[in-house]
Every structure is written in structure tokens, then in C-alpha cells.
Amino acid sequence: xxxxxxxxxxxxxxxxxxxxxxxxxxxxxxxxxxxxxxxxxxxxxxxxxxxxxxxxxxxxxxxxxxxxxxxxxxxxxxxxxxxxxxxxxxxxxxxxxxxxxxxxxxxxxxxxxxxxxxxxxxxxxxxxxxxxxxxxxxxxxxxxxxxxxxxxxxxxxxxxxxxxxxxxxxxxxxxxxxxxxxxxxxxxxxxxxxxxxxxxxxxxxxxxxxxxxxxxxxxxxxxxxxxxxxxxxxxxxxxxxxxxxxxxxxxxxxxxxxxxxxxxxxxxxxxxxxxxxxxxxxxxxxxxxxxxxxxxxxxxxxxxxxxxxxxxxxxxxxxxxxxxxxxxxxxxxxxxxxxxxxxxxxxxxxxxxxxxxxxxxxxxxxxxxxxxxxxxxxxxxxxxxxxxxxxxxxxxxxxxxxxxxxxxxxxxxxxxxxxxxxxxxxxxxxxxxxxxxxxxxxxxxxxxxxxxxxxxxxxxxxxxxxxxxxxxx
Amino acid sequence: xxxxxxxxxxxxxxxxxxxxxxxxxxxxxxxxxxxxxxxxxxxxxxxxxxxxxxxxxxxxxxxxxxxxxxxxxxxxxxxxxxxxxxxxxxxxxxxxxxxxxxxxxxxxxxxxxxxxxxxxxxxxxxxxxxxxxxxxxxxxxxxxxxxxxxxxxxxxxxxxxxxxxxxxxxxxxxxxxxxxxxxxxxxxxxxxxxxxxxxxxxxxxxxxxxxxxxxxxxxxxxxxxxxxxxxxxxxxxxxxxxxxxxxxxxxxxxxxxxxxxxxxxxxxxxxxxxxxxxxxxxxxxxxxxxxxxxxxxxxxxxxxxxxxxxxxxxxxxxxxxxxxxxxxxxxxxxxxxxxxxxxxxxxxxxxxxxxxxxxxxxxxxxxxxxxxxxxxxxxxxxxxxxxxxxxxxxxx
Numbered sequence: 001x002x003x004x005x006x007x008x009x010x011x012x013x014x015x016x017x018x019x020x021x022x023x024x025x026x027x028x029x030x031x032x033x034x035x036x037x038x039x040x041x042x043x044x045x046x047x048x049x050x051x052x053x054x055x056x057x058x059x060x061x062x063x064x065x066x067x068x069x070x071x072x073x074x075x076x077x078x079x080x081x082x083x084x085x086x087x088x089x090x091x092x093x094x095x096x097x098x099x100x101x102x103x104x105x106x107x108x109x110x111x112x113x114x115x116x117x118x119x120x121x122x123x124x125x126x127x128x129x130x131x132x133x134x135x136x137x138x139x140x141x142x143x144x145x146x147x148x149x150x151x152x153x154x155x156x157x158x159x160x161x162x163x164x165x166x167x168x169x170x171x172x173x174x175x176x177x178x179x180x181x182x183x184x185x186x187x188x189x190x191x192x193x194x195x196x197x198x199x200x201x202x203x204x205x206x207x208x209x210x211x212x213x214x215x216x217x218x219x220x221x222x223x224x225x226x227x228x229x230x231x232x233x234x235x236x237x238x239x240x241x242x243x244x245x246x247x248x249x250x251x252x253x254x255x256x257x258x259x260x261x262x263x264x265x266x267x268x269x270x271x272x273x274x275x276x277x278x279x280x281x282x283x284x285x286x287x288x289x290x291x292x293x294x295x296x297x298x299x300x301x302x303x304x305x306x307x308x309x310x311x312x313x314x315x316x317x318x319x320x321x322x323x324x325x326x327x328x329x330x331x332x333x334x335x336x337x338x339x340x341x342x343x344x345x346x347x348x349x350x351x352x353x354x355x356x357x358x359x360x361x362x363x364x365x366x367x368x369x370x371x372x373x374x375x376x377x378x379x380x381x382x383x384x385x386x387x388x389x390x391x392x393x394x395x396x397x398x399x400x401x402x403x404x405x406x407x408x409x410x411x412x413x414x415x416x417x418x419x420x421x422x423x424x425x426x427x428x429x430x431x432x433x434x435x436x437x438x439x440x441x442x443x444x445x446x447x448x449x450x451x452x453x454x455x456x457x458x459x460x461x462x463x464x465x466x467x468x469x470x471x472x473x
Numbered sequence: 474x475x476x477x478x479x480x481x482x483x484x485x486x487x488x489x490x491x492x493x494x495x496x497x498x499x500x501x502x503x504x505x506x507x508x509x510x511x512x513x514x515x516x517x518x519x520x521x522x523x524x525x526x527x528x529x530x531x532x533x534x535x536x537x538x539x540x541x542x543x544x545x546x547x548x549x550x551x552x553x554x555x556x557x558x559x560x561x562x563x564x565x566x567x568x569x570x571x572x573x574x575x576x577x578x579x580x581x582x583x584x585x586x587x588x589x590x591x592x593x594x595x596x597x598x599x600x601x602x603x604x605x606x607x608x609x610x611x612x613x614x615x616x617x618x619x620x621x622x623x624x625x626x627x628x629x630x631x632x633x634x635x636x637x638x639x640x641x642x643x644x645x646x647x648x649x650x651x652x653x654x655x656x657x658x659x660x661x662x663x664x665x666x667x668x669x670x671x672x673x674x675x676x677x678x679x680x681x682x683x684x685x686x687x688x689x690x691x692x693x694x695x696x697x698x699x700x701x702x703x704x705x706x707x708x709x710x711x712x713x714x715x716x717x718x719x720x721x722x723x724x725x726x727x728x729x730x731x732x733x734x735x736x737x738x739x740x741x742x743x744x745x746x747x748x749x750x751x752x753x754x755x756x757x758x759x760x761x762x763x764x765x766x767x768x769x770x771x772x773x774x775x776x777x778x779x780x781x782x783x784x785x786x787x788x789x790x791x792x793x794x795x796x797x798x799x800x801x802x803x804x805x806x807x808x809x810x811x812x813x814x815x816x817x818x819x820x821x822x823x824x825x826x827x828x829x830x831x832x833x834x835x836x837x838x839x840x841x842x843x844x845x846x847x848x849x850x851x852x853x854x855x856x857x858x859x860x861x862x863x864x865x866x867x868x869x
């Protein structure tokens with residue numbers, strides 16, 4: 001955390017409303033994402049009491065099993081979601097953009113992950129075969145849950161994360177998990193400060209974990225539903241019996257549904273940062289690889305090796321570095337932490353010496369020099385490697401000298417290449433920073449891992465514990 | 474002499490608590506007390522045995538704690554399953570994981586046949602002690618499993634009872650404590666946060682068991698430093714058991730037990746004539762009156778609000794409001810607090826960022842803040858409520 005954040009928290013307090021931590025929007029938002037809002041029953045981890053999904057504030061479908069702890073009822077409701085999700089996600093319904101899923105918070109993310117874990121490995125043959133749609137739904141959810149760990153990914157947008165990466169509030173991290181509170185701090189209603197607005201909004205639960213009161217209200221409804229259906233699960237029997245439960249969850253879902261689209265619209269109004277496009281392309285590529293592999297009938301890869309873990313870790317680290325670099329290069333506000341940490345220098349170009357030569361190991365080579373005049377004292381060590389934000393993927397510059405020049409400081413940088421690159425011109429205001437977008441060194445791993453790094457295979461199985469005849473009560 | 478002193482404290486604490494709802498210290502209350510040891514108010518409440526969760530009931534600062542009835546029943550159902558066929562599911566797990574010989578294994582349910590009262594708990598504690606004595610002595614009729622063992626111990630000057638889910642033992646093996654939880658273990662993993670909380674509870678039971686084993690003449694090392702965590706496996710309610718090593722948690726639990734008695738010392742520094750917890754908790758009184766009383770008490774005792782309090786303390790919203798009013802950085806969290814050492818309010822931070830002259834100890838931070846604010850102002854103006862409203866009108 002940098003002093004920019006500290007200063008902006010203080011500004012947020014004084015102004016009574018949240019401050020932007022970015023001038024631009026650093027996440028891609030498609031024109032027509034799929035919104036999803038879910039609710040759990042109590043702490044039941046592997047099933048949903050309600051799933052709402054749709055493409056806009058007015059466009060919402062909902063699946064309510066009535067008794068989510070009953071395998072048949074729960075799977076039937078989820079199959080409805082799965083059909084519509086799969087058709088859209090796999091592109092069968094003619095969407096004109098790659099799919100993007102928007103959910104309110106991390107709780108929904110974890111629930112999707114757990115549902116994926118339950119559904120992806122269900123047997124589609126045997127005594128109680130699962131609907132293949134359900135299994136594919138699970139496989140897609142598993143893919144998304146893993147993709148979420150990739151820094152800067154945009155296939156799944158959890159709004160609390162989207163907002164907290166673009167706004168600075170006085171809310172603590174824990175309070176920022178509440179989308180209603182976060183939204184209120186950003187857009188407090190008339191006559192209220194951010195704090196007052198967030199305080200009154202934080203009581204609104206939008207799921208997926210129900211509050212005690214909400215579950216106390218649905219408890220008698222579920223009990224009556226179970227009493228009236230006996231042990232029967234046929235749709236014709238249960239559908240007419242569960243309307244009260246559906247009404248309950250419609251109310252609960254609506255608390256979050258409109259909010260979700262409103263928050264999304266507000267973020268969409270900010271200009272998109274240029275770096276977003278590359279990251280979105282990465283997401284789309286990952287998605288296509290996943291869909292191809294599912295089409296080929298693949299089951300989820302379950303063999304985890306140390307080599308794979310090392311490569312995955314490297315990919316995530318690279319993605320994180322690139323994300324930070326692109327955000328800083330795209331957005332002057334995001335560059336400030338680097339300036340504060342003396343990892344970047346800003347100034348006006350006063351001299352460019354393209355003809356400068358230095359003695360190399362064999363012969364003298366051309367090493368152009370760029371000199372900046374900085375208003376602020378430059379605390380950069382000599383020899384530090386920096387990249388010009390104009391060419392962040394090109395060869396780096398090295399800090400050569402830092403000398404006072406009147407009220408200003410002159411910083412001379414040497415470009416470590418003789419090629420005819422674009423370089424800053426005299427009179428231009430420029431930024432040099434440690435942020436760059438060139439590829440990192442490839443990771444070299446032995447073909448045969450040493451004995452220390454061999455691991456037994458762990459196969460993933462269905463986690464369905466069979467239909468317990470006694471049920472859950 | 475020491476005794477007389479301690480009695481005087483007890484009298485004062487009782488007077489302060491008055492008729493506020495009582496909370497006996499169980500393992501959770503101890504953990505909560507330990508979580509914010511810097512908070513005088515929390516220590517005082519702990520020593521006076523006041524239930525903070527109910528203190529601000531029916532005021533604007535009420536914090537809704539409580540469990541969904543479904544979650545509660547899930548836990549109960551799971552526990553009942555473990556008791557079936559004379560605890561057969563548990564013994565099966567003990568055989569698989571710890572090599573118990575389960576032929577003729579005996580289980581004792583200490584949750585049954587005792588009153589839900591202080592006397593009942595006292596008797597359960599005595600029964601637990603007797604069973605553990607026989608286990609230590611290697612008696613042939615010693616039980617192998619105690620369901621709902623109760624440990625009695627003096628905490629901060631009064632007798633408290635701690636109810637452990639399970640104690641498992643077999644002759645020639647270490648004695649284990651067990652925790653039963655209804656969150657699932659999938660692919661050998663459970664939610665690490667929940668496991669962490671369960672393990673700090675279990676560590677406390679290990680310590681209490683060690684003390685008990687020593688009291689009945691055994692070697693304290695007979696109590697295993699590992700805890701058994703029994704949870705449902707995967708999506709169903711089939712139990713699974715994980716053996717968790719606890720060294721670090723046990724050290725921590727030991728420190729908590731050592732710190733607990735000092736909670737009472739706070740009362741020495743308090744003047745007479747303070748409002749009582751009874752007044753604050755009194756539902757028949759006006760809310761303003763209750764909050765005024767609390768404010769007066771807190772002003773004298775002192776608190777230490779951190780955002781983490783919101784997850785565990787019934788007074789958290791009240792303290793947050795006070796912290797917000799004075800603008801202390803701790804309202805936002807530890808990250809901010811560490812960035813702003815020696816600066817007690819965000820208002821001061823804003824002034825320093827604007828270029829106010831810093832005091833000596835503020836200088837390093839002030840330079841950074843001012844530089845950050847200067848760089849920020851070159852790039853974007855501060856967003857104000859007016860901007861927001863103009864903008865909203867323009868778009869609507």
C-alpha cells in the first residue's frame with residue numbers, strides 16, 4: 001500500500017465520498033454479460049437454494065429447487081440453469097461476443113467453484129446417471145474458478161473486486177465485501193456522507209450466505225413443502241407446492257439484482273484502458289482452448305506435477321507483473337505509487353544525443369543518451385534499469401547521472417541499444433519506470449524430475465456420497 | 474491478603490456488571506478476549522462476564538449474530554450420525570487413522586443425564602475427571618471415547634466450564650481431543666479459515682486435558698499435541714477424520730490462559746460511580762440513555778477498535794462510530810495504521826498532505842503524503858459530493 005492510497009483515504013473522508021484510484025477502467029466489460037446471483041440454504045455448501053441469471057436488470061430467470069438438500073430436486077433446478085448457461089457459454093445460441101459472467105461478490109464465486117467441483121465429476125452412466133449438461137456445466141464452472149486466480153482475468157467479474165480496484169473508500173477490507181455498502185460509499189444518496197450511506201446499506205444482505213432472519217422466514221416454508229410433497233420429487237407434484245419458497249427467493253435475489261446492473265453501468269461509463277484489450281484476448285484464447293478441449297470430450301485434468309505447478313506459478317507471476325505494468329503505463333494515477341517509491345522518474349526531455357558512442361568489449365557502439373529535467377529531486381540510484389512508457393516492450397534504459405541544474409534535476413539515461421527505436425524527443429514530457437511489458441526468461445525444467453519432485457497421481461472422483469436413504473433431517 | 478484483594482475486585486466487577494446478561498467464558502469467549510488484548514473494554518467485559526452480543530440489543534448499534542436454523546440443524550444432524558450404533562462411525566475412523574482396536578470399545582455420553590445448570594456442569598466435570606483417572610490408570614473398564622467431556626478451571630477468578638466435543642483414548646496410546654464440525658472436507662481439504670478456528674479451540678482443550686491428566690497423577694505428555702478434526706466428507710454427511718498437529722496453537726492457548734487473570738486488574742484503575750453494564754443493557758430504558766451510559770463508561774475505560782472487531786464483538790459498531798468520528802486510521806485497517814505512524818487522525822493526514830507544517834515526529838510521513846497529494850493533484854482533482862451530484866444530474 002502506498003502513500004497515494006493513504007492520501008486518498010484522507011481525501012475520501014474529507015470529501016464524504018469515495019475517490020477514484022484510476023482515471024480509466026482497467027477491466028474489460030462486454031456489452032451483454034451474464035449476471036448471476038445465488039443464495040444458499042444455511043451453510044449447505046454444495047447446493048443452491050436459488051440461482052438467478054440473466055442479461056439485464058429486466059431480464060432475469062430464476063431456478064429454485066424448493067428443497068436444495070434433495071439431490072433430485074437440486075439437480076433438476078441446476079439442470080435448468082446448466083442448459084441455458086451451456087448454450088450461451090459454448091456459443092450455441094449465437095452470442096456475438098465472448099462470454100463474461102458478472103457476480104456480486106466473492107461468496108458467489110466460491111459457491112460456483114463448489115458447485116463445479118460437485119457437478120464436473122458426476123458419472124453419466126450407472127444407477128443414477130447425471131445429465132451430461134450438468135456435468136458440462138460443472139466443467140465450465142471449474143474452468144472459470146481456476147481462471148479467476150489468473151491476475152487481471154476478465155471472464156468472471158466479481159463486482160466487489162471490480163469496485164475495490166477502481167475506488168478508494170474509508171471502508172475496511174471486510175466491510176468492502178458488502179456490495180451494498182461499497183456502492184453506497186461510492187454514490188451516497190443526497191444529504192448523506194459515504195460513511196452514513198455505507199452504514200445504513202451494510203445491513204442489506206445480498207447472499208449467497210443467508211442471514212439468520214432470512215432463513216428463519218424460509219424455514220417453515222421448506223418444512224411445509226416437504227410435508228406436503230411427502231417423499232415425492234416429480235415436477236408435477238412439487239412445482240405447485242413451492243411457489244411460496246420461490247416468492248421468498250425472488251425477494252432476496254432482487255436485493256442484489258438491480259444493484260448489480262447499476263454498479264456495472266457506472267463502471268462501464270469510464271473509458272477503457274488500452275492494455276485491457278491484450279488481457280481480454282488472453283482470456284478469449286484460454287476460453288477457446290477450454291471449449292475445444294471440452295468438445296473433444298476431455299475430462300478435467302487431474303494429474304498435478306511439480307513441473308506443472310512451477311509453470312502455472314510462473315504464468316501467474318508474469319500475469320501479475322504485466323497487469324501492474326500495463327495499468328501504470330496506461331494510467332497516470334496508477335503510475336504515482338512507482339514515482340513515490342522512486343521506481344519511476346518524470347520530467348521534460350531537454351537533450352537527446354543519438355550519436356553518443358561508448359566503448360564496447362570489441363569496438364565502440366552507439367548508445368543514445370536522453371536527458372530529462374525533473375522538478376522533483378530524483379532519488380534514483382545510478383545504474384537502475386528503466387523503461388520509457390512509450391516503448392515498454394523495447395530495450396531498457398540505464399540511469400547514468402543525476403545532477404542538480406538550478407531549481408531542477410537533470411537525469412541522463414542511456415538506451416542500451418543502437419537500433420533505430422522510437423525515442424522521446426526534446427520538449428516532450430515523459431515517464432521512465434521499472435514497468436515493462438517484455439517477456440520474462442523462459443522457465444527451464446528438467447524432462448525427468450529428480451526424485452524429490454516426483455509425486456503420486458491423485459485422481460479426482462465424484463464427491464457425491466450416494467443417495468442417503470434417510471436424507472438430511 | 475492476596476485473596477482479600479481479589480475478593481474486592483470481584484465485588485467491584487459484579488457491581489459493574491449489575492444485571493446485564495451474563496456470558497460464561499467458553500473457549501470462544503476466551504479466543505475473543507485474546508483476539509483483541511489491547512482493548513480495555515473487551516478485557517473488562519470478559520472479567521465482568523458481560524455478554525457483549527446482547528449488550529446493545531435493540532439499539533442502532535446492534536450487531537446481528539446468530540446462526541441460520543438450517544446451519545444449526547445440519548450440525549446437530551451430523552453429531553447425531555456420529556452417535557449411531559454406539560459411536561460406530563467414530564470408532565471406525567479411530568481404527569483407520571490411529572489404529573484403535575475397536576472390539577469392545579466403550580463410549581460414554583456425558584451430554585446425557587446431567588442438568589443444564591452450574592451443578593450439572595460441575596458433575597460432568599467430576600465425571601470427566603473420574604473417567605480420565607481410569608484412562609490414565611489403564612483400568613480395564615476405562616472408556617475409549619468421551620462425548621461432551623467437561624473441563625472445569627478457574628479463569629480470571631471464577632470457575633468456568635469448557636465442553637470438548639470428544640476425548641478419545643486407548644491404553645498404551647496418547648489421549649486425543651477431538652472437534653466435530655459440520656463444514657465439509659473435500660479432496661482432503663477443508664476451508665482453512667474454519668479449520669484454523671477449530672484448531673485454536675482444540676488447542677485449548679489439549680491444555681485443559683494436560684492439566685487434568687496431571688491432576689489425576691498422569692504424565693501431562695500423555696495428552697497428545699494433535700487434535701482430531703471430524704467433518705463430513707464431500708457432499709454428504711459421511712464422517713471423515715483429519716489428525717492435525719497443534720504445537721503453535723497450544724503455545725498460543727497457553728499465553729491466553731496466562732493473560733486471562735490480568736483482565737481483572739483493569740478494575741483497579743477505574744473510578745467509582747461509573748455507569749454499569751446493567752444500565753447499558755436495560756431494554757426498558759431509552760436508547761439515548763443507554764448509549765450515553767456506554768459512552769461515559771468507554772471514555773473512562775478506553776477501547777481499541779480494529780475492523781476485525783466487526784466479525785466478533787457485539788460492541789463493534791458503536792466503537793466504529795467513535796473511531797469514524799475522530800478519524801483514527803484504525804477505522805480503515807492495519808495497512809493504513811502502519812503507513813501513518815504517529816498520526817492519530819485522517820483529518821491531520823489530509824492537512825499534512827495539503828502542506829501543513831508537520832511536527833518533528835510527523836515529518837517523514839508528512840513528506841510522503843504531501844508528495845503523493847501533489848502528484849495526484851497534477852493528474853486528477855479530488856472527487857466531491859457536488860461533482861457526483863452534477864454528474865448524476867447530467868446523465869439522468
